[in-house]
Amino acid sequence: xxxxxxxxxxxxxxxxxxxxxxxxxxxxxxxxxxxxxxxxxxxxxxxxxxxxxxxxxxxxxxxxxxxxxxxxxxxxxxxxxxxxxxxxxxxxxxxxxxxxxxxxxxxxxxxxxxxxxxxxxxxxxxxxxxxxxxxxxxxxxxxxxxxxxxxxxxxxxxxxxxxxxxxxxxxxxxxxxxxxxxxxxxxxxxxxxxxxxxxxxxxxxxxxxxxxxxxxxxxxxxxxxxxxxxxxxxxxxxxxxxxxxxxxxxxxxxxxxxxxxxxxxxxxxxxxxxxxxxxxxxxxxxxxxxxxxxxxxxxxxxxxxxxxxxxxxxxxxxxxxxxxxxxxxxxxxxxxxxxxxxxxxxxxxxxxxxxxxxxxxxxxxxxxxxxxxxxxxxxxxxxxxxxxxxxxxxxxxxxxxxxxxxxxxxxxxxxxxxxxxxxxxxxxxxxxxxxxxxxxxxxxxxxxxxxxxxxxxxxxxxxxxxxxxxxxxxxxxxxxxxxxxxxxxxxxxxxxxxxxxxxxxxxxxxxxx
Amino acid sequence: xxxxxxxxxxxxxxxxxxxxxxxxxxxxxxxxxxxxxxxxxxxxxxxxxxxxxxxxxxxxxxxxxxxxxxxxxxxxxxxxxxxxxxxxxxxxxxxxxxxxxxxxxxxxxxxxxxxxxxxxxxxxxxxxxxxxxxxxxxxxxxxxxxxxxxxxxxxxxxxxxxxxxxxxxxxxxxxxxxxxxxxxxxxxxxxxxxxxxxxxxxxxxxxxxxxxxxxxxxxxxxxxxxxxxxxxxxxxxxxxxxxxxxxxxxxxxxxxxxxxxxxxxxxxxxxxxxxxxxxxxxxxxxxxxxxxxxxxxxxxxxxxxxxxxxxxxxxxxxxxxxxxxxxxxxxxxxxxxxxxxxxxxxxxxxxxxxxxxxxxxxxxxxxxxxxxxxxxxxxxx
Numbered sequence: 038x039x040x041x042x043x044x045x046x047x048x049x050x051x052x053x054x055x056x057x058x059x060x061x062x063x064x065x066x067x068x069x070x071x072x073x074x075x076x077x078x079x080x081x082x083x084x085x086x087x088x089x090x091x092x093x094x095x096x097x098x099x100x101x102x103x104x105x106x107x108x109x110x111x112x113x114x115x116x117x118x119x120x121x122x123x124x125x126x127x128x129x130x131x132x133x134x135x136x137x138x139x140x141x142x143x144x145x146x147x148x149x150x151x152x153x154x155x156x157x158x159x160x161x162x163x164x165x166x167x168x169x170x171x172x173x174x175x176x177x178x179x180x181x182x183x184x185x186x187x188x189x190x191x192x193x194x195x196x197x198x199x200x201x202x203x204x205x206x207x208x209x210x211x212x213x214x215x216x217x218x219x220x221x222x223x224x225x226x227x228x229x230x231x232x233x234x235x236x237x238x239x240x241x242x243x244x245x246x247x248x249x250x251x252x253x254x255x256x257x258x259x260x261x262x263x264x265x266x267x268x269x270x271x272x273x274x275x276x277x278x279x280x281x282x283x284x285x286x287x288x289x290x291x292x293x294x295x296x297x298x299x300x301x302x303x304x305x306x307x308x309x310x311x312x313x314x315x316x317x318x319x320x321x322x323x324x325x326x327x328x329x330x331x332x333x334x335x336x337x338x339x340x341x342x343x344x345x346x347x348x349x350x351x352x353x354x355x356x357x358x359x360x361x362x363x364x365x366x367x368x369x370x371x372x373x374x375x376x377x378x379x380x381x382x383x384x385x386x387x388x389x390x391x392x393x394x395x396x397x398x399x400x401x402x403x404x405x406x407x408x409x410x411x412x413x414x415x416x417x418x419x420x421x422x423x424x425x426x427x428x429x430x431x432x433x434x435x436x437x438x439x440x441x442x443x444x445x446x447x448x449x450x451x452x453x454x455x456x457x458x459x460x461x462x463x464x465x466x467x468x469x470x471x472x473x474x475x476x477x478x479x480x481x482x483x484x485x486x487x488x489x490x491x492x493x494x495x496x497x498x499x500x501x502x503x504x505x506x507x508x509x510x511x512x513x514x515x516x517x518x519x520x521x522x523x524x525x526x527x528x529x530x531x532x533x534x535x536x537x538x539x540x541x542x543x544x545x546x547x548x549x550x
Numbered sequence: 551x552x553x554x555x556x557x558x559x560x561x562x563x564x565x566x567x568x569x570x571x572x573x574x575x576x577x578x579x580x581x582x583x584x585x586x587x588x589x590x591x592x593x594x595x596x597x598x599x600x601x602x603x604x605x606x607x608x609x610x611x612x613x614x615x616x617x618x619x620x621x622x623x624x625x626x627x628x629x630x631x632x633x634x635x636x637x638x639x640x641x642x643x644x645x646x647x648x649x650x651x652x653x654x655x656x657x658x659x660x661x662x663x664x665x666x667x668x669x670x671x672x673x674x675x676x677x678x679x680x681x682x683x684x685x686x687x688x689x690x691x692x693x694x695x696x697x698x699x700x701x702x703x704x705x706x707x708x709x710x711x712x713x714x715x716x717x718x719x720x721x722x723x724x725x726x727x728x729x730x731x732x733x734x735x736x737x738x739x740x741x742x743x744x745x746x747x748x749x750x751x752x753x754x755x756x757x758x759x760x761x762x763x764x765x766x767x768x769x770x771x772x773x774x775x776x777x778x779x780x781x782x783x784x785x786x787x788x789x790x791x792x793x794x795x796x797x798x799x800x801x802x803x804x805x806x807x808x809x810x811x812x813x814x815x816x817x818x819x820x821x822x823x824x825x826x827x828x829x830x831x832x833x834x835x836x837x838x839x840x841x842x843x844x845x846x847x848x849x850x851x852x853x854x855x856x857x858x859x860x861x862x863x864x865x866x867x868x869x870x871x872x873x874x875x876x877x878x879x880x881x882x883x884x885x886x887x888x889x890x891x892x893x894x895x896x897x898x899x900x901x902x903x904x905x906x907x908x909x910x911x912x913x914x915x916x917x918x919x920x921x922x923x924x925x926x927x928x929x930x931x
Contacts, residue, residue, distance in 0.1 A: 205700040534662040
């Protein structure tokens with residue numbers, strides 16, 4: 038029997054991460070710019086002012102360029118679950134497949150039908166039909182985000198399912214449980230971050246026109262809409278970010294510990310406002326202080342994570358050693374979980390053997406044992422506690438930089454809105470430069486968010502149930518290497534083309550009607 | 551009372567219907583293969599690109615939904631075929647990735663690679679996607695080489711359940727002549743449908759005369775290769791399932807027997823073929839007849855849908871393996887009863903989705919497209 042190629046796992050992870058990160062360069066702008074241009078078209082339809090039509094059409098052109106490459110990079114992600122994670126597709130396909138199918142039926146068709154009217158229907162359908170098409174296109178895009186994020190949230194917090202040892206897979210038993218608060222918070226946080234990205238883009242590009250002293254009215258009108266929308270969205274991002282972090286504290290304590298660089302837990306834990314990790318700390322269990330410098334807000338992490346200023350926040354070593362109190366009783370150590378995971382795997386094996394031999398009594402006993410230990414099933418594949426510890430510096434810095442950028446965006450939109458209201462934005466060049474250079478920061482913040490969410494839950498494909506090493510397809514690492522580089526080259530080439538086309542369109546500016 | 555078996559049959563019908571719609575919508579890909587042959591001037595090429603460019607998203611979305619629905623309803627197929635026939639699926643996906651940007655980017659200033667590169671990519675998508683999808687679907691009848699052992703999940707070092715035995719990972723399907731026949735048939739079908747679509751949509755004297763001539767040259771090889779595939783398949787062994795023991799075995803003329811034992815499918819299949827031929831032949835005989843795409847399009851949907859029903863129903867393995875007992879049937883590869891039920895409730899929305907697609911399509915296509923329309927369109931490609 039051919040043993041699994043270890044580098045296959047790394048290349049498969051790299052391919053999924055690369056394609057997902059490319060995809061996420063385009064989706065937030067689609068979500069955010071889509072709503073902004075819909076608002077602008079609504080103003081046009083309500084006021085009849087042709088200037089708003091011109092403004093809408095300009096942003097719609099940029100939306101179209103971005104949308105095309107977002108679609109191109111998205112299709113591969115759906116199919117990669119099958120091509121690269123075939124075990125995963127069977128083991129949880131009964132639950133995970135449903136949101137993907139619903140996404141196709143209810144969201145993608147809405148998007149693809151009405152986008153055609155949005156782009157090509159200006160002279161073919163009535164104003165109100167066109168406006169409805171624009172809103173329905175954006176609604177379709179947002180609904181597609183809902184379903185894929187429901188699926189992603191389920192991987193982080195698997196609920197509403199039961200393992201069936203006969204079919205050897207998890208089966209859905211409660212559809213509504215899958216749309217959990219975890220999923221809703223994740224969806225809202227992600228979509229609002231897309232709205233922030235769209236606002237940064239509109240404010241930044243419009244500022245460029247102000248810097249060039251071109252299209253002044255167009256730029257000021259665009260900035261007004263985008264700054265109000267961006268300020269609202271960035272405040273909503275912080276609120277939903279709090280809910281998401283609370284969910285992480287409840288269900289993914291290791292991720293929370295990595296986000297805050299906590300190795301040893303304590304009651305009344307503070308939140309790191311600023312910190313520099315000690316590069317000398319190589320192992321989770323050495324005695325080296327994890328921080329060179331840190332500034333804490335006292336007790337804040339306990340308050341945010343557990344809504345209790347004196348709550349105990351477990352560190353990495355506590356999670357591995359267990360023994361602390363949780364809502365579900367005393368936490369188990371890695372060794373205990375590993376033992377239960379191995380017992381669950383063994384029970385499944387014995388269940389299958391006895392089932393083949395029609396030994397129903399033994400099958401029943403093994404099924405009961407399996408059910409008892411199934412919540413730790415995935416730990417049976419792990420060999421060492423270190424496999425549970427994600428890349429701490431990567432998660433810590435990504436999280437803190439993301440939060441800092443989120444706070445910066447609130448301040449930026451606040452200042453821009455104030456200046457627009459006071460009519461000083463046109464003459465204040467420093468804020469125009471800041472707005473322009475803030476565009477890439479929105480992309481950075483979005484990617485950092487996904488690094489925290491996905492790298493922070495390693496080694497799991499499905500939290501506690503299926504590690505990536507057991508989720509993989511039976512192909513050679515060379516095959517994945519080749520497709521990795523093919524997609525890397527293709528996506529990079531398309532990205533370069535997209536940026537150049539965008540820049541040309543921006544230079545050209547909005548067209549006269 | 552809705553039984554588990556009924557749900558499995560219902561979902562195979564939905565998959566077959568989506569497969570039929572996808573086959574029809576591949577006319578966009580077929581049209582892309584005409585960009586360098588039918589059109590000689592830039593204006594002509596622009597017209598072809600623009601009428602196709604208003605429809606490419608439908609094909610793309612149907613493909614994605616087809617994949618999603620397969621994942622949700624028959625996840626063992628998803629994991630076995632996509633994880634096993636890696637190279638065929640990756641090549642198909644690669645061709646769709648390049649298509650998605652090519653319409654939008656090809657005429658935009660600053661597109662780095664030039665208009666012809668993007669049009670070349672559209673040509674590549676038209677050729678590769680139609681041919682490879684045809685080859686991949688043919689393996690539903692001819693079989694592949696994989697083994698499924700769910701017990702592998704308990705082996706920590708070799709946990710993979712579905713193992714593809716052939717090192718070519720799907721490319722071996724290209725060495726089977728029957729698979730190639732369906733691949734070539736789908737390629738020419740897509741071109742035939744594209745020509746019927748152009749006849750219906752485009753108002754351009756020079757191009758219109760070319761559509762008529764090209765139609766015969768593409769419809770003929772389609773009919774020939776399709777008939778070879780169908781007759782060969784009906785006369786070949788098929789993969790049947792013993793409903794009592796669930797044992798899978800080769801049965802002589804299984805697909806022919808299926809047609810006889812399922813007369814509704816037989817009649818629908820034949821009606822579909824007649825509709826395709828009617829659309830083509832009437833378009834060839836009369837220059838005034840512009841509605842061939844609707845007859846041939848609906849005929850394609852009905853024919854392909856019933857071809858897939860033929861391979862899934864009546865105790866047949868829809869994704870057979872030469873290691874017979876690993877073959878996939880609609881009962882051994884489907885999702886749980888609960889999931890199929892939940893998904894069936896969602897599928898109630900499908901007629902609603904089809905209705906708004908039809909409404910939107912009609913709203914946009916009140917008259918045939920000419921160069922003036924394209925030149926006056928702010929967003930033309």
